[in-house]
Amino acid sequence: MEFVLADETGQKIHATCKQTxxxxxxxxxxxxxxxxxxxxxxxxxxxxxxxxxxxxxxxxNQNTAVSRSNHVNDELYLNLSDFQTVLSGTLDENFLIDVLGQVLDCGGVENIQCTGGKQRKKLEFTLSDINDSRLPCCIWGNLAEILHSAINQEVGMVTMLLRFAKLGRFRGELQISNAFDASQMMINPSIPEAEAFKELINDDDKTLTSFQSNEDNNKQVAQSGKRGQRDKWLLFPTKSIYEMITSTQVSSY
Structure with missing residues (x-):
């Protein structure tokens, strides 16, 4: 059994207990x-x-003793990663991270044939933060079905917290995914960090868009209220010509 322990100050440490x-x-x-x-x-x-x-x-080990404590504290001790830092590619991919954002677009649940003939469910979507930085995400297994079902039932903004998420790359592109059963997902969580996030983007007009994932053809833009094929340009914010002229941000393409 693998688990994470935290002390009163929020310091966390990995722990393991043999089946014995x-x-x-x-x-x-x-x-x-x-x-x-x-x-x-x-x-x-x-x-x-x-x-x-x-x-x-x-x-x-066999001498380890575990006893109950009267201490009560519901703090999650999150270490939320800044989206810009994640997208910069400077983070060590060996470490799992916590991310919180708004789900902007979501495809359908796919059944993927994996090594050994086993099928796994996959769901692709995008998370956006308060600065409109966007993270491509892909979750597997039961979490894929849970998120897809919740999105179809929710009206309005959908926020998601993914704890212990795996940072990696797929075909050269940076992507966030769940780390098997280690990751924890919370949809529209009732926590201070999520409430503050909702207040900051409450006046934004970003809405959830659905699409059908198709790796061989991603040229058709997904329209609001309709299911189309994913366009990679949806991962980037839209700017007017005036905003481009007056922009001071330096980028490379």
Whole structure:
């Protein structure tokens, strides 16, 4: 069993418990509950799916003791990544990140044939922040169906928090995806960060657009209220000629 622990200051550390000890030690490790943990080992943290930036990780052993605590705190201890920083390509892709944004466009759930003949469900969409920076996203498995169902039921803005998201590249393009079962998704979460986000973009006219994913043909622009094929230009903000003339931002194409 793999999990993340946080202390009262919000510092997080990865922890692991072998199946041998799950029944005796892991059964009271409820998500969101506070516990006292004593007598454990620490080893260097590593790998390509690192949940924290801590140098070490905790390893439970036969002497590890877990007991209940009366401490109560519902803080999620998020480390939200700035979209511009993510898009800059400077982040270490071995570390999982937290992202919060508005879902702007969403395709249909696809069944993808994976290695070994197993099929996995895939959903492509875009997340936008308050500066209209946009992250291409692709989630797999049950999360794909959950998000697609929620989008079809929601009226108005849809916000999404994806915790422990994997930063990677697909055919050279940067993309955010879920890291197997490690990622946690919250749709329209009732948390201070999401409420502040909604207030900041409440006056914007950005609306959710649906499209049909087609890797061989992405030239048709998705129109509001209709399903079309995804246009990669939807990933970039629209500007008027005047805005381009008066712009001071330097970019390369």
């Amino acid at each position: 000890y799950i029944e005796s030690k892991g059964r009271i490790l409820t998500v969101g509950a506070w516990r006292y943990i004593r007598n454990f080992q620490i080893t260097p943290a590593g790998g390509t799916y690192r949940t924290t930036d801590h140098t070490w990780k905790i390893v439970f």
